[in-house]
Every structure is written in C-alpha cells, then in structure tokens.
Amino acid sequence: MSRTAVLVSCAELPTGDGDDDAVVPALTSLGFSVEWAPWDSSFDFSSADAVILRATWDYAARRPEFLAWCESVPSLVNSAAVVRWNTDKSYLVELLDAGLAVVPTSLVAPGSSPSFPSSDFVVKPSVGAGSRGAARFASGADASAHVASLHAEGHTALIQPYQSSVDTDGELALVYLGGVYSHAFTKGAMLGSTLDSSGLYLAEELAPASPPADAVALAEDVLDAASALLGILRAELLYARVDLVRGADGKPLLLELELAEPSLGFRQTDPGAAMRFASAVRQQLA
Ligand SMILES: Nc1ncnc2c1ncn2[C@@H]1O[C@H](COP(=O)(O)OP(=O)(O)O)[C@@H](O)[C@H]1O
Numbered sequence: 001m002s003r004t005a006v007l008v009s010c011a012e013l014p015t016g017d018g019d020d021d022a023v024v025p026a027l028t029s030l031g032f033s034v035e036w037a038p039w040d041s042s043f044d045f046s047s048a049d050a051v052i053l054r055a056t057w058d059y060a061a062r063r064p065e066f067l068a069w070c071e072s073v074p075s076l077v078n079s080a081a082v083v084r085w086n087t088d089k090s091y092l093v094e095l096l097d098a099g100l101a102v103v104p105t106s107l108v109a110p111g112s113s114p115s116f117p118s119s120d121f122v123v124k125p126s127v128g129a130g131s132r133g134a135a136r137f138a139s140g141a142d143a144s145a146h147v148a149s150l151h152a153e154g155h156t157a158l159i160q161p162y163q164s165s166v167d168t169d170g171e172l173a174l175v176y177l178g179g180v181y182s183h184a185f186t187k188g189a190m191l192g193s194t195l196d197s198s199g200l201y202l203a204e205e206l207a208p209a210s211p212p213a214d215a216v217a218l219a220e221d222v223l224d225a226a227s228a229l230l231g232i233l234r235a236e237l238l239y240a241r242v243d244l245v246r247g248a249d250g251k252p253l254l255l256e257l258e259l260a261e262p263s264l265g266f267r268q269t270d271p272g273a274a275m276r277f278a279s280a281v282r283q284q285l286a
C-alpha cells in the first residue's frame with residue numbers, strides 16, 4: 001500500500017536546505033510517495049498520510065497564521081499542540097520550574113521593564129528561529145532599546161546570561177527519533193556570525209559528536225518532562241532535538257528543545273539516521 005508523506009517547507013526554500021535530502025529516498029524505500037510543499041501554498045495537505053514539518057523557517061513573524069494552518073492539518077507531525085507549545089521559548093521557564101537544568105531564563109512581556117544580569121547576557125525574542133533577533137550584550141550594557149524593539153514587534157523578550165562555553169565548545173544537539181536517541185552533533189557559536197544567503201537563518205557550523213553520558217542523561221530528562229507537560233508519550237514525538245551548553249560549573253544546561261522544524265544534522269551523521277527517521281514516520285502511522 002502506497003502512502004504519502006509531505007515534507008513541509010517555506011516559499012523561500014521550497015525543498016529545504018539540503019539537510020533532509022537523504023530522508024526522501026529512505027521514506028520512498030519504506031513505501032511512501034514523498035513531496036515537498038511550502039506550508040502557505042495551495043497544496044492539499046488534508047489527504048496526506050503524514051505531513052512533516054521540516055523547513056518552515058518563516059513562521060516566527062506569522063506565528064498565529066502558522067499555528068492556525070497547523071491546526072487545520074489532520075496528520076501533522078509533530079502535532080499542532082506540540083508546535084504551539086514549542087514555538088514560544090517560554091516553555092524553558094516551564095522546564096526550569098519542573099526542576100530541570102536549563103539556562104537561567106527570564107521573560108519580559110511587552111509593557112514590563114527588563115532587569116539585566118550582571119554578567120554578559122543575551123536578549124532574544126521568545127518566538128524566533130534561526131538566531132534572528134538574538135543579540136549579545138556585555139555586562140552592564142543597557143539593552144533596553146533592543147528589548148523595546150522586540151516589544152514593538154509584539155514579541156516577549158527572553159533574557160539569559162551568556163554561556164561562554166558556546167564560544168569554545170559550541171552547542172551539543174542530541175537528536176531523538178520516535179522518542180529514541182539517534183545521533184548528535186555540535187554547532188559553533190552563532191551570535192556574531194552572518195546570515196545565510198537566503199537571509200532566513202545564520203549559517204551554521206555543524207560537526208558529528210558522541211555525547212558524554214551527562215549530556216544524554218539531561219536530554220532524556222528533558223524529553224520525559226516535555227512529554228509529561230504535553231500529556232503525550234515520548235514515542236509520539238517523531239523528532240526532537242535537545243540543544244545543550246555547559247554552564248560555568250561544567251555541567252550541561254538546556255538551551256533549547258526543538259520540536260517544530262529543527263535541522264536534524266542528517267549530513268553530519270551515519271547514513272542509517274535517515275532510515276531511522278523513515279521508520280519513525282511508519283511508527284507514527286501504525
Ligand atoms: N544564553 C546564551 N548563551 C550563549 N549563546 C546563546 C545564548 N542564547 C542564544 N545563544 C546563541 O544564539 C543562537 C540562537 O539562540 P537559540 O536560543 O538557539 O534560538 P534559535 O535557534 O531558535 O534562534 C544559539 O545557537 C547560540 O549560539
């Protein structure tokens with residue numbers, strides 16, 4: 001029986017950025033007919049068996065419209081409820097409150113005034129992707145103008161101490177497929193690098209990695225806690241990427257949990273990862 005899988009992109013990058021290229025033949029070999037389509041196109045998403053968010057890089061500026069579209073698609077993975085929760089970084093505060101090791105995070109909603117950490121710090125929009133709107137400030141700097149510009153665009157600002165391990169070690173991204181660990185890669189420091197030629201995201205430097213045990217342990221706790229907050233099983237997450245940094249004490253901290261459209265680093269890992277992804281899609285439909 002042939003089934004259809006749609007990989008969802010955006011108008012500017014209709015077939016993604018290349019990271020998912022190996023996923024297409026893997027899905028095909030497991031019986032899917034595969035197509036790419038931008039989320040805001042006239043494509044008929046309602047008849048597909050699996051509609052997989054992969055490269056919807058432009059949602060941040062149009063999140064209400066994007067979430068309404070997600071809710072209109074019956075077979076969206078990850079689900080619209082997961083996407084709603086995960087596309088606002090306020091979830092970091094929920095995970096902090098659940099007792100997880102998360103980069104200290106404070107939220108400044110439009111109308112309230114910020115207070116800044118005494119160390120170097122980062123100000124970024126709570127809804128954002130591809131590092132857009134994120135800026136680093138030196139300790140003592142007045143970032144009020146940046147907060148005000150995020151507020152003027154309707155964003156809540158998110159303030160975190162700058163984690164300087166990003167400059168030396170980068171971020172460690174652990175990828176889970178169907179709730180099960182698949183592979184990991186590192187990502188270099190982003191703030192200070194330049195936008196990709198598409199202008200949609202900062203060009204990233206990725207390399208394969210074998211995660212140490214303390215990083216895997218935190219990633220597992222993050223997935224359990226996120227699934228509990230969402231009221232779902234881990235296995236219901238087709239994909240999850242857990243981005244970790246090391247704090248000043250050397251212990252891993254969660255920087256971001258990506259459940260909406262993360263780059264999964266297929267080009268940085270073993271060719272089996274694309275097949276594990278395709279198998280996880282089959283599991284979602286079973
Ligand atoms: N608290 C922080 N300390 C150090 N670097 C940060 C911090 N927050 C963000 N960054 C840098 O900015 C990039 C983008 O921020 P992130 O929170 O991952 O948002 P997104 O990837 O959704 O744009 C990160 O990959 C990292 O390089």
Ligand SMILES: [Mg+2]
Nearest residue numbers: 130131243256
């Ligand atoms: Mg990130």
